[in-house]
Amino acid sequence: MLIARVRGTVVSTHKSPSMEGLRLLLLEKIDPVTLAGKGDFVVAMDSVGANAEEVVFYVTGSSARLTEATKGRPTDATVIAVVDAIEKDGAYTYEKARSE
Amino acid sequence: MTLARVRGTVVASRRSDGLAGARYLLVEDCGPEGAGRGDYLVALDMVGAERGQLVLLTQGSSCRWTYRTENAPMDTLAVGIVDAVDSGGATLWNESERGR
Numbered sequence: 001m002l003i004a005r006v007r008g009t010v011v012s013t014h015k016s017p018s019m020e021g022l023r024l025l026l027l028e029k030i031d032p033v034t035l036a037g038k039g040d041f042v043v044a045m046d047s048v049g050a051n052a053e054e055v056v057f058y059v060t061g062s063s064a065r066l067t068e069a070t071k072g073r074p075t076d077a078t079v080i081a082v083v084d085a086i087e088k089d090g091a092y093t094y095e096k097a098r099s100e
Numbered sequence: 101m102t103l104a105r106v107r108g109t110v111v112a113s114r115r116s117d118g119l120a121g122a123r124y125l126l127v128e129d130c131g132p133e134g135a136g137r138g139d140y141l142v143a144l145d146m147v148g149a150e151r152g153q154l155v156l157l158t159q160g161s162s163c164r165w166t167y168r169t170e171n172a173p174m175d176t177l178a179v180g181i182v183d184a185v186d187s188g189g190a191t192l193w194n195e196s197e198r199g200r
Binding site for chain 2: 001002003031032033047048049057059060061062063064065066067068069070078080081082083084085086087088089090093
C-alpha cells in the first residue's frame with residue numbers, strides 16, 4: 001500500500017454505469033517521513049469516506065476491487081485507510097490529531 | 101518478492117480492509133545488504149516484524165493467498181523475517197549480527 005494525501009475529488013458524469021455512485025479522490029503520493037508531496041497523482045475510489053487533506057493509504061491492482069464499496073467495480077486504486085499516525089524509528093512523522 | 105527494512109508503523113482506525121487486529125508496518129525498499137532506497141510502503145505485518153529487521157515483501161494479488169487475507173483488499177504483505185542473505189559466498193545480511 002502507498003501513502004498519499006487527498007488533494008481533492010474528481011467528478012465524471014459521462015462514465016461507465018459500473019462506475020456510478022462512488023466518490024473519486026485525487027491523491028498525491030507523499031513521502032511518509034517528510035510528508036512532502038511527490039508531484040505524482042493518482043485517482044482512487046473512496047471506501048472509507050476520506051476528506052480533503054487527510055493522509056491515507058491505498059491499494060492498487062485487483063485488490064482495489066475487494067472492499068465492500070468497490071466490489072465488482074472497474075477500479076485499480078482504492079483508498080482503504082485514513083491514517084491516524086505514522087511512526088518511524090520511534091518518533092511520529094505524522095499525527096492526525098496534531099495536524100487539525 | 102522484494103526485500104525491505106522495517107522503519108516504523110502506520111496507525112489507522114478508519115479502514116475498510118475488514119481485518120481485525122491488523123498491524124501495519126512502514127517499510128523502506130532496500131538492497132540485499134539492507135541499505136534503504138528512500139521509497140516507502142505500507143505493509144500488513146504477517147510475522148510480527150520489528151523495527152530494523154529485513155523482511156520479505158509480497159505485492160499484488162498474491163497477497164490474498166493467506167487464510168487471513170483471503171478476499172481482503174491487500175496488496176503489500178510482510179511475509180517473512182530474513183535471517184540471512186548470501187551471494188557468491190559472501191554474507192550480505194545476517195540478522196543475528198544486526199547492530200548497524
